[in-house]
Amino acid sequence: MKIKSQRDFWSGMLFLAVGLGFAWGATEYSFGTSAQPGPGYFPFGLGVLLALMGALVLFKALTLESEGGDPIGPIAWRPLLVIIAAITLFAVALPRLGLICTLPLTIILASLAGQEFRLRDVLLSCVVLTAGSWALFILGLKLTLPVWPVFLNI
Incomplete structure (x- = not known):
């Protein structure tokens, strides 16, 4: 499988890793219920949402062609x-x-x-x-x- 956009690939990987990390960390807290959410409810949802967004960006980086491979520039x-x-x-x-x-x-x-x-x-x-x-x-x-x-x- 060829990476078609380096920027999107590494952005997607970062979002995916951070999202999964937050979702995993939120499992240490009580979830509560939908009517009365606990301290783990919101971070878990945001972590899963961020991981899904990262997966979408990663999918785009692996499927859609970008001009010149969209290389990552130097660190600012x-x-x-x-x-x-x-x-x-x-x-x-x-x-x-x-x-x-x-x-x-x-x-x-x-x-x-x-x-x-x-x-x-x-x-x-x-x-x-x-x-x-x-x-x-x-x-x-x-x-x-x-x-x-x-x-x-x-």
């Missing part, structure tokens, strides 16, 4: 490292700086991963995403996340 190290740094910054800064300061910092750092950087667009994203996150997580879901920096004692 800069965006990969910047996004990992942004996620790490969020995890470290949230308990100390709160949601209002941490989200804009994370958005600004993550925006440096791309080739285009427009300060106006980044600032607009900061305002919209911070306000939306506050409304969703603090007002809507009533999560106990720190909103303001610790040193302000608000």
Whole structure:
């Protein structure tokens, strides 16, 4: 069997492996019932769904011809490292700086991963995403996340 698209093949393999891993890991938790799902119900369903999507992508990679075999290009190290740094910054800064300061910092750092950087667009994203996150997580879901920096004692 010949791989007709390297990108689709490896993407499908990744989705399949991660989906099966999550589904298998979810079997350690109680499933509950459809009316009252347990903690394993949702992750198992998502894992199976991701594995099915991976199988479809894998099937496509093995059956549909793509131009030049659709090779995988070089790894984009800069965006990969910047996004990992942004996620790490969020995890470290949230308990100390709160949601209002941490989200804009994370958005600004993550925006440096791309080739285009427009300060106006980044600032607009900061305002919209911070306000939306506050409304969703603090007002809507009533999560106990720190909103303001610790040193302000608000």
